[in-house]
Amino acid sequence: MTMCVFCEIINGNIPSTKVYEDDMMLAFKDLNPVAPVHFLCVPKKHIESANDVDELNSVYVKHIFEKIPEIAKSQGISSYRIINNCGSDAGQTVMHLHFHVIGGVELGEKLI
Ligand code: AMP
Numbered sequence: 001m002t003m004c005v006f007c008e009i010i011n012g013n014i015p016s017t018k019v020y021e022d023d024m025m026l027a028f029k030d031l032n033p034v035a036p037v038h039f040l041c042v043p044k045k046h047i048e049s050a051n052d053v054d055e056l057n058s059v060y061v062k063h064i065f066e067k068i069p070e071i072a073k074s075q076g077i078s079s080y081r082i083i084n085n086c087g088s089d090a091g092q093t094v095m096h097l098h099f100h101v102i103g104g105v106e107l108g109e110k111l112i
């Protein structure tokens with residue numbers, strides 16, 4: 001099984017500030033937040049990137065997106081941006097699929 005920093009967080013070998021957890025996903029605060037609210041949602045399965053989502057594992061993505069509204073609400077936000085960086089040219093530094101949820105500040109309309 002591939003081990004990576006997010007797998008280690010899921011397994012409890014690296015500490016994190018958890019904001020939500022169930023049998024399919026973990027959400028925890030980003031170590032380097034770019035907004036007052038910035039957490040990461042990761043599947044409890046090592047999927048490298050959005051390029052590796054398929055019909056067998058997309059249930060994890062479905063589940064994460066079903067849960068994001070309630071997790072965001074628990075963090076005090078109902079307006080937020082969801083970001084996925086896919087591949088190193090797009091800024092993906094941890095090769096375990098994850099969705100950034102950022103908010104708590106006026107983000108504006110521009111993506112970059
Ligand atoms: P990305 O650049 O899209 O791959 O995002 C990776 C994110 O993971 C970055 O925003 C990092 O700040 C964050 N990160 C890396 N290691 C940890 C960690 N141990 N705990 C929390 N967040 C982390």
Ligand code: ZN
Pocket residue numbers: 002003004005006007008045046047095096
């Ligand atoms: Zn992993």
